[in-house]
């Protein structure tokens with residue numbers, strides 16, 4: 673018989689990490705960056721990684737009175753995850769509208785879970801996008817982990833294809849972010865199983 677730590681909420685069960693591609697722009701870099709990051713996360717046996725690509729959702733142009741099938745499919749994907757890595761560009765010192773639209777469709781499904789950030793920009797490494805996302809996620813009772821991964825597309829962080837280089841400073845940056853996500857993800861998963869969140 674499985675020991676308690678091997679049951680659904682136990683720490684031996686891989687944490688379900690959803691990697692969210694925040695840009696839906698035609699010709700976006702986000703998909704390449706997200707697939708690179710998901711590949712690094714998949715190297716870890718303690719994570720079960722899925723990609724949530726906002727470009728796969730035909731969200732309505734106006735916030736509807738009743739949720740649409742695409743909105744429900746997105747909130748279900750958020751609800752199934754234990755932790756999130758949001759891959760976001762910086763647009764005019766913030767994050768893209770496509771990402772805010774999607775974030776706002778879920779509420780309970782975000783709660784008492786951690787999020788980390790992989791950000792990129794042309795000139796900046798996405799710091800403004802990350803800091804604004806921290807504010808948004810705090811309203812949703814999401815824990816944002818301290819360490820994040822930043823990429824300057826105009827510098828020497830990425831190859832011509834857009835694939836980030838696994839440099840001596842980037843490998844530990846990815847590891848630190850994933851370590852923090854995993855710690856919080858396990859702790860909050862156990863806490864959610866022990867008692868409902870108090871929002």
Ligand SMILES: Cc1cc2nc3c(=O)[nH]c(=O)nc-3n(C[C@H](O)[C@H](O)[C@H](O)COP(=O)(O)O)c2cc1C
Nearest residue numbers: 695697700701702761762763764765793794795796
């Ligand atoms: C509308 C728009 C605004 C942008 N604003 C910024 C910015 O404020 N800072 C920055 O570093 N890069 C900025 N950029 C450059 C983007 O970070 C870069 O084009 C990146 O590839 C966009 O991500 P995506 O290709 O995944 O959509 C902006 C790009 C767009 C399209």
